[in-house]
Amino acid sequence: MSSFLPRQATRTTHSLLGCNCLIFSRCSTARLLSSSTTIQENEIVLLNYTGKSRSTTAILTKPLSASTLIKTHKGQIKGSDIIGKRVxxxxxxxxxxxxxxxIHRPTLAQYTDLSxxxxxxxYSQDANLIISLLDLxxxxxxxxxxxxxxxxxxxxRDMEKLLPKxxxxxxxxxxxxxxxGxxxxxxxxxxxxxxxxxPAPPTPAFPRGYSRAGQNGITENHFSLDRDEGPLDRKSEEGGTLDEVIVENKPVSLLGRSWRKITTLFYGKPTHSRPASNSQYHGLGELAPAIEALRLRQEQDYARYLSHRRAVIQTLDISPSHSNHARNTICDFRNGIYYPSIDFHVGTIPDYLSGRLATTNGDSFLSHAILDLPRTHVYLDIIAKSLKPDxxxxxxxxxLTQIIQCVxxxxxxxxxxxxxxxxxVGKGAGVGGREWxxxxxxxxxxxxKRREAAAAASLAESANYDGEVKDAAMIANTDKTEQDDEGMEMICRPKVGIRTEGGGFIGVWRRIE
Known part of the structure; x- marks a missing residue:
């Protein structure tokens, strides 16, 4: 289970086909955040200057908290001044x-361009072009x-009897x-x-969202609930290690006890005398079994959902830091509303696709593919094996030379x-795609010359010439085979439009039988 999850944790009661269940979620408010006009904690907002100066760019904030300070070109704005206001x-x-x-909620274009x-x-205009070219x-x-x-x-089994065909x-x-990237x-x-x-179930709140104590009470699987502040990276004043943390934003009633957001991190020195059962859920007492059962239920529900997705983006990057940064970027947009539709991978294209092909017995499995990396032509062979026809x-x-290499x-x-x-594509008048x-x-x-050689060969065959004429026909056919590879030349010229600056080139290829 991925540890890169949206920050906000809430308790919500979900009803699915008549069944109510209590859910602890770090993603459950995504729909509420996108529909409510009130700015809430952990949201990202866009601040547009209302003055006449056009040189002041819009400010994209970090996820808001009461202690957040947003720097402007003159002064600061407190996060507490924004939380609770309306769009x-x-x-x-x-x-x-x-x-x-x-105050505005950023559009997807504003968010991706300014984050x-x-x-x-x-950039947003080029991303929109690529989406339209895929014709999804x-x-x-x-x-x-x-x-x-x-x-x-x-x-x-019981529900399917009631559902229409x-x-x-x-x-x-x-x-x-x-x-x-x-x-x-x-x-x-x-x-x-x-x-x-x-509809995705709430993303599990506790997949490594707390640290279990390992051998001798030393914690493992540390997971930062707030990347900027990194609470799990801190040490206690006594120099101990983190034993347990549960984060909850709203009051919770569990096993007859009501408790609110826990902001205290439970620290303790490693000790050999602490029983393993107590160190695993230090400070929770009789709540521990219920919380563990709830955590397992959430992980099972989320794993079931992932296995039944009808559409998924498989995104790969060779750099772990770039992949992690992209996860964070995606999780922070509208509280991670699109996160469940994406699987992140780190590695090389041949390693990933070869592994997938091994599980499908060599059958192609990709609907579409996008290559945004150097030396694109090197990977066309493995992409051809993985991409479905059409x-x-x-x-x-x-x-453009890299497009030529692909051709x-x-x-x-x-x-x-x-x-x-x-x-x-570029930043000039050709934005939106100038065709080449x-x-x-x-x-x-x-x-x-090839037509003449082919005519000579045909004449030699029909007249049943022998000796030198047959040899000439053979030479003509040999020359034709070599020229199929060596005689071709490339045409590279713009079809329409005017000069553009920067940008790049998009090649649209279709997989044929």
């Missing part, structure tokens, strides 16, 4: 000029598919993204397929791809 309310800075900012980054992101048309899940993702086998599609929409395109992809999946491959390259690789290796489009003509052609003089 489009005005908040003022602490400077004597009291600069005013209007902190380790690498250059794919996800269908909604049936009631039976929703039930399968949320109920155990016994409850499902519907036409269902068991085909899974699986999109592979190589080069997670900032996570911007990953978010756009997840939003595009979001409707195909059943699937689309998007290659993102900073230069050459496809031709030489006889890979089952056809290049449908080459689009130039990129193809291998045979020069007219070589084509003329």
């Amino acid at each position: 489009r309310d005005i908040v003022a800075s602490s400077d004597k000029e009291r600069l005013k900012f209007r 902190p980054r380790l690498v250059t992101p794919i 048309n996800p269908t909604k899940p049936s009631l039976r598919q929703v039930a399968r993702s949320r109920l155990n086998s016994n409850a499902l 519907e036409t269902e599609s068991d085909e899974k929409l699986e999109i592979f993204e190589a080069g997670t 900032h996570g911007a395109l990953t978010l756009y992809l997840a939003r595009a397929i979001h409707a195909a999946n059943p 699937g689309i491959l998007i290659t993102w390259n900073p230069s 050459t690789e496809v031709r030489h290796q006889r890979l089952p791809f056809i290049l449908e489009q080459v689009l130039e 003509d990129v193809r291998a052609v045979l020069p007219r003089d070589i084509e003329k």
Whole structure:
């Protein structure tokens, strides 16, 4: 289970097909946050300056807390001044000029373009273009598919008798993204397929959300509930290690006892005399068995949901730090609403895809693929094996020569791809995709010579010449085979539009039989 989960923990009661269950969640308020106009703790907001100066850029905040301080070009704004206000309310800075900012919830484009980054992101206009090129048309899940993702086998058996029969599609929409990077395109992809999946259960609050005590009471599996403050990285004043932490935002009634948000971290010195049963849930007493049972139930429910997803984004990056940063970026947008539709991987393309192909007995499994990394042409062979027929491959390259390398690789290796489009994207007037003509052609003089050689060979065969004429026909056929690879030349020219600056080139390939 991933430890990169949205920050907010809440207690909610969920009703599924008549069954009520108490859920501790770090994601359960995603829908509430997106529909309520009141700004809540842990939200990210956009502050727009209301003055006449156009040089002041919008400010994207961190997840808000009462102690958050947001720096502006003149003064600061406290998080406590924003929490509880409504969208489009005005908040003022602490400077004597009291600069005013209007509160907004950031759109996906604003969020991905303004959020902190380790690498250059794919900007919103280019991400929208890529999504449109994939032509995604996800269908909604049936009631039976929703039930399968949320109920155990016994409850499902009884429930299916009551559900109407519907036409269902068991085909899974699986999109592979190589080069997670900032996570911007990953978010756009997840939003595009979001409707195909059943409603996600609350993300488990305690998958490594607390640390169990290991041997001799020394804790292991440390997990930071707040990446910025890192509470689990702190040591107690006595120099002990963290034993246990449970974080809860609302009052909870459990086993006849009511308790609120626990802000105290339970620290204790490692000791050989502490019983293992007590050290595992230090400070919780009789609540420990119920909390452990609830944690296991949540993990089982979430694992069941993951196995029944109808659409998923498989995103891979070779850098662990980039992948982790992208997780955090995705978790922080609207409280992680799109997180359940994404699987993160760290490694190389051949290792990941070869492993997946081994589990499918060599059958292709990807609906579409996107390559955003150097030396794209090196990976076309393994992508061809993994991509289903008629699937689309998007290659993102900073230069046109890399598109040419892909064309050459496809031709030489006889890979089952056809290049449908080459689009130039950038920050000039060509934003949205300036189309280029990129193809291998045979020069007219070589084509003329081949026709003449073919005519001579045909004449030799019909006249049944022998000796030198047969040898000439053989030489002509040999030359033709060599020229198939060596005589081709590349055409690379823009079809329409004007000069653009920066950006890159998008190649749109289709997998053929």
